[in-house]
Amino acid sequence: MANGQSEEAYLEQLIDEESLREYLASELGAVDEFAVTYHQAGHSNETLFVDWGERELVCRRPPAGATADSAHDVLREYRVMNALQGTDVPLPETVLECDDHDVIGSDFYVMERLRGDVIREAEPxxxxxxxxxxxxxxxxxxxxxxxxxxxxxxxxxxxxxxxxxxxxxxxxxxxxxxxxxxxxxxxxxxxxxxxxxxxxxxxxxxxxxxxxxxxxxxxxxxxxxxxxxxxxxxxxxxxxxxxxxxxxxxxxxxxxxxxxxxxxxxxxxxxxxxxxxxxxxxxxxxxxxxxxxxxxxxxxxxxxxxxxxxxxxxxxxxxxxxxxxxxxxxxxxxxxxxxxxxxxxxxxxxxxxxxxx
Structure with a gap:
């Protein structure tokens, strides 16, 4: 953890869980099961796994704190992926985008979670x-x-x-x-x-x-x-x-x-x-x-x-x-x-x- 910061403390910087729950309920309909897990994998935008009822979702947002200009444009990412749905390029299914910073403090988008392997340090x-x-x-x-x-x-x-x-x-x-x-x-x-x-x-x-x-x-x-x-x-x-x-x-x-x-x-x-x-x-x-x-x-x-x-x-x-x-x-x-x-x-x-x- 950077400078002694715990994962729980960093997650609090990334997302207001109750606010996100209210927003998703307004967009997708209310559910009983809701959980957010920080996925520490990539080194650019942050990835959060969201259990929403029976759906497995992914929330993407910029990292906490200052970043270089235009280096973490998640809404651009969403709009490109949304445009490429139905092409021969394999992609997760897009769900929604949000530019209201009152929800979690930044732009973010949500997509369906895919299951499989991202190959980083070792082969499956x-x-x-x-x-x-x-x-x-x-x-x-x-x-x-x-x-x-x-x-x-x-x-x-x-x-x-x-x-x-x-x-x-x-x-x-x-x-x-x-x-x-x-x-x-x-x-x-x-x-x-x-x-x-x-x-x-x-x-x-x-x-x-x-x-x-x-x-x-x-x-x-x-x-x-x-x-x-x-x-x-x-x-x-x-x-x-x-x-x-x-x-x-x-x-x-x-x-x-x-x-x-x-x-x-x-x-x-x-x-x-x-x-x-x-x-x-x-x-x-x-x-x-x-x-x-x-x-x-x-x-x-x-x-x-x-x-x-x-x-x-x-x-x-x-x-x-x-x-x-x-x-x-x-x-x-x-x-x-x-x-x-x-x-x-x-x-x-x-x-x-x-x-x-």
Missing amino acids: KRFGKPEFRRRIGTELVDVGAEIHALDPEAVGLGSLGHPDGYTERQVDRWTAQIEWAMEVTSERREVPTLFEVADWLADNVPEPPANTLVHGDFKLDNVLFEPGTPPEIGGVFDWEMCTRGNPFVDLGWMLAYWPDEKDPERTKALTPSFLAHADYPTRRQLLERYEDRTGWTFENQRFYRAFGVFKIASASEMFFRRYLEGNSNDPTYPNMEERVPEYAAWAERIIDGEEPL
Whole structure:
């Protein structure tokens, strides 16, 4: 728990349970059974499981305390997911959104809960066969390609974002978020390499292959695999940064979280290391499948892979600020004091060609 804060105390910061109950009753009808459980899993918006009678729901809201501008837009997340209901992209069923801060103190939305596994630190035992391990990778790539193949106009998202100049703005945005975080974190330690990487990225922005729907946080632990075998993705989560833009930014982010057996141990230690097992697809194999599915060639890979790692560093530095300010009880956040400099060095090695694809 951050700075000694208990889970109960943090939950009280996140939600007024009685107020939420009254609101849900007005929208969904009253029930006898109601319970709220804090789900400490992701590292961005907060997730709360809500038992509402016989229904299993999920409430999503921003984290407690100050955050970087636009980094936790849950209503954007809801509206994108709502628009994509009925497409081939697997998603939870949306229920309602609320922008009345008198209810729980922030924007929030509610969706149906899915059952299955989100793969983070270890693989589910049922997937421990070579063909299932390969399938985990191909499922991930295929769903990402499906997102990029959607016609934003056809699903009602034609006005989402501003695709022209998207990649340049992404570099500026994630650099600005590092600067925001370092207003506090630099009092503990500085990371000058991050700004060297930022300068290189700003000077080497490539042209996109197309302007498509972009998830913005597409990686293995933002999808849920359904119960049973073979592995099949049942839902994609964390859409708050979805927009129209450069699909290779999504691809570089996904690859940053996928280690290879050949990677240095210091790099594998920063990602789900079990994915480096020889049974899993390599980054090159994932990329080849993506290229086959989309018809695009992944050019300028140093930029997109380095930018993926730079985004990890930026998000991690924001986590570290939240920890220092006492606005999170995530036990991983204190580790960012050491990890962010490691991420910065990793991005620099990719730029210098020392960690090829």
